[in-house]
Amino acid sequence: MEKIEEEVKKRTVVELLTEMKNLAQLSVDLAYSVLLFGSPELAEEVRRIERRVDELSMVLKAKLALAIRDLEDVRHLLPIMELTQSMEVITDAANDIAETVAMGAEPHPIVQKAIAESEEKIRLVRVEEGSELDGKTLGELRLASETGMHVIAIRRGSTWIIGPDKDAKILGGDVLIVRGRDEGYRKLKKMASGRG
Amino acid sequence: MEKIEEEVKKRTVVELLTEMKNLAQLSVDLAYSVLLFGSPELAEEVRRIERRVDELSMVLKAKLALAIRDLEDVRHLLPIMELTQSMEVITDAANDIAETVAMGAEPHPIVQKAIAESEEKIRLVRVEEGSELDGKTLGELRLASETGMHVIAIRRGSTWIIGPDKDAKILGGDVLIVRGRDEGYRKLKKMASGRG
Structure with missing residues (x-):
């Protein structure tokens, strides 16, 4: 928890959003590669990203909770909450793909023949x-x-x-x-x- | 439906997956920009991407359905179904963000002050x-x-x-x-x- 408290203090909302967004995009890239090329190592990276995004989401929610003073603030900050939620959904989705593949499915011939x-x-x-x-x-x-x-x-x-x-x-x-x-x-x- | 039938015939699974993945990543990028800079035009692009990914998902599912001959095929193709599903989830999530913002919320001062x-x-x-x-x-x-x-x-x-x-x-x-x-x-x- 110490690391999280430190991040709540030191990092800006935009920094945190940017990191989440970049990680979400990276996890989609990696999950796609896991599907095509079936690497358990990459699947592990997707899992790590998912955990990190959950962590960042906690930091961001704590920061927003601290920033909210009135209902007007709540209204303005809702889209940020929404984005935070979505980045969790995205990395969860990527992780689901990676796990399905890591459970042992080889790429189907329909995929393999397309990969030169x-x-x-x-x-x-x-x-x-x-x-x-x-x-x-x-x-x-x-x-x-x-x-x-x-x-x-x-x-x-x-x-x-x-x-x-x-x-x-x-x-x-x-x-x-x-x-x-x-x-x-x-x-x-x-x-x-x-x-x- | 004509366009969809044509794509089922002419495009490979990997082509379709790649297009979906790239669109999903682009939609995350755009939704994030909508949140930070609040552009209704970009929000409209996110909506377009979401519709296109739904279309690609239909094409891909039709192709897979045609490719399945036995239970072994089903097992191998499940991860691709999973990815297809996830790309829909991701673009839906991006669209949710874009819509929340497009409904009129200006970026909160906490965000605005970070954008030089x-x-x-x-x-x-x-x-x-x-x-x-x-x-x-x-x-x-x-x-x-x-x-x-x-x-x-x-x-x-x-x-x-x-x-x-x-x-x-x-x-x-x-x-x-x-x-x-x-x-x-x-x-x-x-x-x-x-x-x-």
Whole structure:
């Protein structure tokens, strides 16, 4: 609960809404990838996002409760409550998909035949301490041009950097959520493993 | 119904799933912008997306029903049904937010004070026939460098091109969904109006 109390104090409503919205969109992306490519690791990320959005929702509701002084406030803040609720609905929905798939269903041939070998996939890369990626910014690494892989989010413990820019720094222990082809993925995994 | 029958015949499951997923994510983005900036025009786009996703869902369910031969098929196709359902839930949720806001609530001061004049917003630009944009590709126009505006989607009637690349061609009658600052928006609007 300490973390939640701290966030209630320190973060603005718009910051919290933005984080929820970005996480909700990311969870839809990941759930879709789980369905197409069936990765239990990605399904776990969808679950994590769902838990984080629940947490953010608590923080936001606490903040709003503190901000409400009269009925006029209630009327104006209802849409924000509505959005908060919807982001929970969305991440729950994404989680349902991921769980259904994680329970063991292989993609149906109707899906499989549409996925060419060359197709871009979303996957996870764990960054080891002391690896080539550890301590570098995305700008320094030029991953997109070096490996063809696009970093769509960085997870650090229970926080996410979504759509990181070139100044975002990668640290040992981070999980990168990346989009790209098989070849680039292999290259990037090597760079992240300390055996680059 | 003719359009739906045609789509059942011509489009693949993965194409349909991808379109639904992209539309669901776009609708979350737009609903969030409606909440922050309160635009009835954007709320209308959220409604359109919701209707289109319902339509795609019908197409997809018809395709799946046709593909099912035995119980094994049912088991494998359940996750796709689940995803389809979830995309409807998500766009419904986005539509709920947009409607709540469109019913007349101005952003609360708690939100307003966080939105600086310089903040990037999502807005619509209608392209007039014969305007500077009509018939050109995004690559030819170099809108991002010329105006600082980023085209996140193009709506043409009841279809969307989401995340258009440099080869995407803009036509008169298109609605561009763009992200950027006030100044760039004014510039782009002029280019779209035929009085550029």
